[in-house]
Amino acid sequence: MLYHSTRGSAEELTAGAAILKGIAGDGGLYVPESFPDIGDMPRLYTMPYGSLAKEILRLFLTDYTEAELSEAIDQAYDAKFDTEAIAPLTERGGYYFLELFHGRTLAFKDMALSLLPRLLKIAARKQGIFGGITVLTATSGDTGKAALEGFAGAEGIDIVVFFPEDGVSEMQKRQMRTQDGANTHVIGVYGNFDDAQTGVKRIFAQGIPGVYLSSANSINIGRLLPQIVYYFCAYSQMIERYRLKPGDSVNFTVPTGNFGNILAGYYARRMGLPINKLICASNDNRVLYDFFQTKEYDKNRLFIPTVSPSMDILVSSNLERLLYHISGSALTNEYMEQLSKEGCYKFVGDAEGFAAEFAVQDECFEGIRELYEDSGYVIDTHTAVAFKAYQKYRDRTGDNTPNIILATASPFKFPESVCAAIDGKYAGMGAFESVRALSGLTGSGIPEQIASLEHKENRHTRVCTPADMRIALIEELPYTHSK
Numbered sequence: 001m002l003y004h005s006t007r008g009s010a011e012e013l014t015a016g017a018a019i020l021k022g023i024a025g026d027g028g029l030y031v032p033e034s035f036p037d038i039g040d041m042p043r044l045y046t047m048p049y050g051s052l053a054k055e056i057l058r059l060f061l062t063d064y065t066e067a068e069l070s071e072a073i074d075q076a077y078d079a080k081f082d083t084e085a086i087a088p089l090t091e092r093g094g095y096y097f098l099e100l101f102h103g104r105t106l107a108f109k110d111m112a113l114s115l116l117p118r119l120l121k122i123a124a125r126k127q128g129i130f131g132g133i134t135v136l137t138a139t140s141g142d143t144g145k146a147a148l149e150g151f152a153g154a155e156g157i158d159i160v161v162f163f164p165e166d167g168v169s170e171m172q173k174r175q176m177r178t179q180d181g182a183n184t185h186v187i188g189v190y191g192n193f194d195d196a197q198t199g200v201k202r203i204f205a206q207g208i209p210g211v212y213l214s215s216a217n218s219i220n221i222g223r224l225l226p227q228i229v230y231y232f233c234a235y236s237q238m239i240e241r242y243r244l245k246p247g248d249s250v251n252f253t254v255p256t257g258n259f260g261n262i263l264a265g266y267y268a269r270r271m272g273l274p275i276n277k278l279i280c281a282s283n284d285n286r287v288l289y290d291f292f293q294t295k296e297y298d299k300n301r302l303f304i305p306t307v308s309p310s311m312d313i314l315v316s317s318n319l320e321r322l323l324y325h326i327s328g329s330a331l332t333n334e335y336m337e338q339l340s341k342e343g344c345y346k347f348v349g350d351a352e353g354f355a356a357e358f359a360v361q362d363e364c365f366e367g368i369r370e371l372y373e374d375s376g377y378v379i380d381t382h383t384a385v386a387f388k389a390y391q392k393y394r395d396r397t398g399d400n401t402p403n404i405i406l407a408t409a410s411p412f413k414f415p416e417s418v419c420a421a422i423d424g425k426y427a428g429m430g431a432f433e434s435v436r437a438l439s440g441l442t443g444s445g446i447p448e449q450i451a452s453l454e455h456k457e458n459r460h461t462r463v464c465t466p467a468d469m470r471i472a473l474i475e476e477l478p479y480t481h482s483k
Helices: 015-021 049-057 066-076 116-126 142-151 170-177 193-206 221-242 260-270 287-294 319-327 329-342 361-375 381-397 415-422 431-442 466-481
Strands: 002-005 030-032 089-092 095-099 133-138 157-164 184-189 212-215 250-255 275-282 296-298 344-346 354-358 403-407
Touching: 002 015, 015 116, 015 212, 015 221, 030 221, 030 319, 049 066, 049 221, 066 116, 089 221, 095 221, 095 381, 116 133, 116 142, 116 157, 116 221, 133 142, 133 193, 133 466, 142 157, 142 170, 142 184, 157 170, 157 193, 157 466, 170 431, 184 193, 184 466, 193 212, 193 466, 221 250, 221 260, 250 260, 250 381, 260 275, 260 319, 275 287, 275 381, 287 296, 287 354, 319 329, 329 344, 354 381, 361 381, 361 415, 381 403, 381 415, 415 431
Parallel strands: 095 403, 133 157, 133 212, 157 184, 250 275, 250 403, 275 354
Antiparallel strands: 002 030, 089 095, 296 344
């Protein structure tokens, strides 16, 4: 299996080389040359998560030996997750939720970022690279901490995370600022996620002498591919536990901003998973909803900070991959040039199999409160966007296909908003006061990952403007590389 750029360069790389490089030389994203057929589906239905991951990823990562892939997956999906199921499916209030927040950082990014560092190290070793690698990442909140946790202490690799200084939750910021590890670096950016992401792409384009740059964002194909696994895992659990008949179709409703999470579902469908609709759930920043409604992508709009900050994105990088798979490289290149120059483009293809809805902040709060009052189940602000978006989709279309909502983060990562949504008396509480209140509301203990943050020292305090990101990065790197 070889990988090439969405923008049409002749370059073809193995999976490991594409993972190591992160972004293509022409600015495009790496995509597989074809979609493998998963084949005999029934054999997958009773597989534990790790075995399922091996079965799926071996079809894409063909330059990794069976032993390399097996060891990497076994190390990724182990006791770091607080449930043996890794990604359990639960039915609450008549709705199905795929819980993707049982890893070390309590967000779905752990599902891929527990594996990516291992894949990258194997790829570097294969190419004879044993040091001087810098993994460069922009985050809208959750990727940063998951990447930091995944790469912390990795020999020969530095991890640098840029995040919008005022565009993440207090808990997300605390998770990143307090990160241990001499090879970890966290830099705030005065601006929004799009500013940080654009700055990172600019650094990749310019390069840094003596530094091998790679990425942990979902622009890296090594981040995207592991996410395919939990779609198959969810379907298997629907059959095993919730009486779905093998071969019957399901829908997935996915809260998304950068489009990577839902694109993994598209890849799963192309491999043969019987998905009827992938429902793209947007928050107040409804650029993706508008795209699917009008076929026009337009980032020239007001940016709205919300309580679902990981979705506060106006430039959805992974949409480029979908454009390529539908339209080919020539049109994709034109779209991306128009987006760069004019901030918009008109799509002329057909995104069959996708639907879209959005939920504004008040609807998000309503969803949290409604589900808690009906079933006692507490969801975070991003999952609430998907919950309300699905209800709107179902009511609008009458589509009663079994639907799975991707629960992308623990409510303990956004305690102030979640508590205030459940009962207005909690409004105005600080982050850790809200954590304690949320523990009482859920009847569960405070996750250690959150409890330990309250008195932990902020180790990373640097902040820069978008224009100074490359300078800030260069100033960070010599300290670690000289140690």
